[in-house]
Amino acid sequence: MSRYLQALDPRRSLATAVAWFAVVLSLAIALALLTVGDFALNSMLAQRDAQMMRFATRLAIDLEGAVAGPGGVLALPSRQRLGKIVEAAREEAKPDPRARVLLLDDRHDIVFQQPEESSADVPLTLPRASLQIGGNGEHQVVVTAPLSRAPGLRSLGIRVAVVQPSEESGHGGTLQEKLTAISILLSIFAALIGVAFARRLTRRLSDLTSQVRKVANQEAEGIVEPAGFDEVAVLGRAFGRLLNALRQEHAELDQLTRELEQRVQARTREVERLAADSRYAAVVRERLRFARDLHDTLAHSMMEMLVEVRTLRMLHAHDPQRLAAELERAEEVAREGLKEARDAVSHMRLNAVRDLGLGAALSGATVRFAERTGLEVSYRADPQAASFADERAETVFRIAEEALRNIDRHARAAHVEVALLQAGDGEIELVIADDGVGFDPESSYPGHFGVTGIREHAQLIGARLELQSRPGAGTRLCLRLRVGPEMREGGDLGHDRHQGGLQGPAQA
Template sequence: MSRYLQALDPRRSLATAVAWFAVVLSLAIALALLTVGDFALNSMLAQRDAQMMRFATQLAAELERAAADEGRVPALPAREQLARLVDAVREQAKPDPRARVMLLDERHDILFERPPGASDVPLAMPGNSLQVAGNGQHVVVVAAPLDAAPTLRALGIRVAVVQPSEESGHGGTLQEKLTAISILLSIFAALIGVAFARRLTRRLSDLTVQAQRVANQTAEGIVEPTGHDEVAVLGRAFGRLLGALRQERDELDLLTRELEQRVQARTREVERLAADSRYAAVVRERLRLARDLHDTLAHSMMEMLVEVRTLRMLHAHDPQRLAAELERAEEVARDGLKEAREAVSQMRLNAVRDLGLGAALSGAVARFAERTGLDMHYEADPQAGSFADPRAETVFRIAEEALRNIDRHAHATHVQVSLKDAGDGAIELTIADDGVGFDPEAPHPGHFGVTGIRELAQLIRAELDLHSEPGAGARLRLRLRVGPEMRAGSEDGHDPRPGGNHGAALA
């Protein structure tokens, strides 16, 4: 029931509001018609009663003179003379043609009637009255005043005029007709209002449905309405906006495909030169640098390109939002510059070879926690942290790429990083987060983080286990047999280099 009542809410749509306005207007018109009709009916009835009273009074006066002319003893004239007298007075007074003249005695018996009518005798009282005849018809009875004909009064004769009435009880048939006409006019006005509302809002409803289809991605665009009204202007504005967004999307897709093609071309080149291990290692290093640049400078430049295009559109369509978007563009540029500087610093300083894998990971985790604000927990065994040969640099790159992917895609709140001595001359790196997770086997066009991690793990012949599910976070485990290099620091298990012992929570 409440759903149907909500559908009648005029705030839900313009058509409902206009329809309600039409209904209220029609009711007001009906009320006005009833008021005017009632006033007109009362005026007409008053005029009718006055005319009948004049006719009865004039007839009584004429009969008074005729009775007095009969001789010393007053008496009514003969019927033929009475008929002529009544016709003469009727010709002068011009009453309703349906009016009948009756002369009644004291018992209200009919002494004379012209023209003859119903057999039953209505009760004649002074003034006028509304009565029901024997055939069920409503009649108006008007009796002449008693003081208008003293002679007739002395003879016990009363003059009455009877004619059919448009009234019926406390409301007449005429009033019923007026009421019915008012109701019909009200219904007609309401129907016209509803039809006008539907015609007025049909174009707007069609435009709304098309916009909803575009929002639900079931349609590519809208059919711009014709005309010069507000709906046509709004439709054309929507069309231009959708066209601009579609063009921007196509340009971004084209740029992404070009980047994918370039990366795929470089990957195929590396695969062709895989036979020469030394040259393949050089090529893979170049590819790593390309990935770093893609994940830092290219990503930042892509965001800057999007911001510039957004600023151009805002400048043309919504200048008021320009200041806020400029601030956003400045923030994107600042973050990109910071990432570029960090990348250059890491290229200049080989922290893994100089400090060991444990200390290098500690610094990377600290910087990551400071930049992202995530809850970080890092721990490292002294023996595993002392590992510092060229393979340790690759392990460090894998950890950096994993943290970078967590920052950009995981939406995590807590990250745990551990570097442990797995025994038998092997170390184990574990990175886990509580983010949204993903499907490691599903393709991710335009993203090469997981692919790069697997390539780096294959390069150093490490065992890589990547476990993740949508909504269940992700866990990366890398196991590498390092042999005696892991104990390069000291035989007693204490690393003399700074950062050799780690076990702290960072936030």
């Protein structure tokens, strides 16, 4: 039931809305017809009653003159005379031909009637105008003449009545029923015409909607544009242009997608190639780092052992008495080389710089250097610079180790200074100075790669290296590295590391 009620909803389709509009319009027309019909019926009945009243009044006046006899005696004329008077009144008043004239006494008995062959039903009451039903069920209109216009007839107890059949039935007579039926028929006819008009109006729109729905469901490739110049045709052409535009955009989007896929594939291959190159570069850098580490540890130890072996051979040939002492020295060199190799492996496994910070790592390195060499070593570090601990800090630490190692082997110094300072503007500064024999930094020393390794390390991390030395005047190494604005005065690196190291001279 609810489905049928929903089908009558005018918001569901234009056809239903137009059909409802037609029904409402037809009902309004029917109501207007009923109103006009009722007004016309009332006007017609009033006109009929007025005409009957004129006829009855005219007849009463004429009979008033006929009842006055000689000597002032009042008496009804003969039936023949009464018939002539009635005919004369008919000719003058022009009543309905079906109208009957009745003369009634006080008991409402018929004294005279015309036409005489008519069988009249005696009304029970005689107002001036009334609608009554006769014995045969026929509706009759009864109009009585006013007694004030015929005092003689009133003295005789005679009343003039005019009776004629009526088409009305009470206040809703036959004529009104006919008007109502006609109005209903006209309403139904108008509703049918409205429905047909709505179906015709919406048929093309329904066809267009069906085509659009098929295109949306991918059941059709396109729509057939309606012919004509009405709204449906304009809407259909608009849908057609929109569909063509969407197809063109879809084709362009597909083409763009294919081009993007090709570019992505090309970029993917390029990224893969760059990743392979990056991996190879990382391998090369790691090889270079291992080479530097080997040079910094095993190469030095092996070189010293080679020197000891040569010395032993010479002593064996020329001075055998010193051979035992030199063997002990060679054993000490081998032990020291083994210790350095183990330290190097330990450093590879345990990253002291990353774990403790550059300052703590340098402090430990200077302590070990002082203990091993017996030199006077002083170390100081600014707290902020000491907390530097990223991957560049490892390189700075290796530069410091190499510098200390070169001092031990070549400088013949008595005093060494190591300082890790905050240089301002986000830079740190590593300074290592000794009072040794010095050397010429611009000269080449075949077989020695310490200074070369230090320069390579500095270049690798983007640091500025200053190496000041000359023969007999000691050596001063200064390394400056920009680590970022967080190293400015008053800044905080955010590291919470133990600050260890020598404060003041370190004695072996």
